[in-house]
Amino acid sequence: MIEIRRMTVEDVPEVVEIDRSSFALPWTERSFKYEVTENSAARCWVTEVDGQVAAMLVLWIIVDEAHIATIATHPKFRRRGFAKKMLIKSLVSAREEGAKKALLEVRARHVVAQKIYCDIGFVEVGRRPMYYRDNGEDAVLMTMEDLSGLDFTE
Ligand SMILES: CC(C)(COP(=O)(O)OP(=O)(O)OC[C@H]1O[C@@H](n2cnc3c(N)ncnc32)[C@H](O)[C@@H]1OP(=O)(O)O)[C@@H](O)C(=O)NCCC(=O)NCCS
Structure with a gap:
């Protein structure tokens, strides 16, 4: 089963693993925990595939702007459309909260x-x-500049 859902603090160890296998400058576990539990501007997402975290994304909503802070897919789950779908879903959700544009x-x-x-x-x-x-x-x-035309389809 594939589900794109909000990240919880329990996901953080798997998210950290994805981050470390994806970036030369990975975030600390503490920074992901901060994003999930404390940063009121952050909207953190994962794509779960059969109980495993396959992809992750952190977005900040600042006034009417959605800023993509990080996005990565676990190496073994790449090229299956997960990053693209999760990005679209997170932006549509940000739009529902009032974001009008996005940047990265x-x-x-x-x-x-x-x-x-x-x-x-x-x-x-x-x-x-x-x-x-x-x-x-x-x-x-x-x-x-304009998120209004974006459509998410499962
Ligand atoms: C970039 C990244 C997030 C893409 O994740 P992904 O889940 O594999 O991407 P998707 O499967 O959603 O790919 C979307 C499109 O890009 C294409 N694509 C993805 N990886 C590709 C590759 N290595 N070479 C060529 N095309 C590729 C796909 O074919 C797909 O195109 P389509 O919609 O026409 O089929 C992933 O490679 C990654 O985690 N990289 C390391 C971290 C990183 O660089 N993040 C981005 C920082 S800005």
Whole structure:
């Protein structure tokens, strides 16, 4: 069974494992716990597949903007559409809470992620030079100015 649902504190160990296997600069377990339990701006999501956390996403709602803070799929669950679906569902949910637009940063060389964001409706609006401290890579800033056209289908 596949379910996209809000992250709980019990999911955090699995989320941390996904994060560590996905990013050069992973978050700490404590920061995920903070996002789930304390940060009132955060909306944390997971995709659960047969009882296992397959993908995770953290989004912050700041006034009328949804900011994608992190998104990753466990290596063994990639290429099955989980990231894209979870992203759309989280943005539709943010829209229901009043978000009108969305933004995110992505590594300049990460064309796979950029394609997913473009497919959904994000466009590149700028660059932050030398944004990533592990390798000095630029960040591409992408926004979706109008969330009203987004549709989530199971
Ligand atoms: C980027 C990432 C989140 C994508 O997760 P995913 O669940 O595999 O993505 P999806 O299956 O939803 O893919 C969506 C689309 O991208 C395509 N895609 C995904 N990975 C791809 C790859 N490695 N090469 C080519 N295309 C790819 C899929 O074919 C799919 O296209 P479609 O809708 O036309 O079929 C995942 O690779 C990951 O966790 N990477 C490490 C962390 C990361 O970089 N996060 C993004 C930070 S900005």
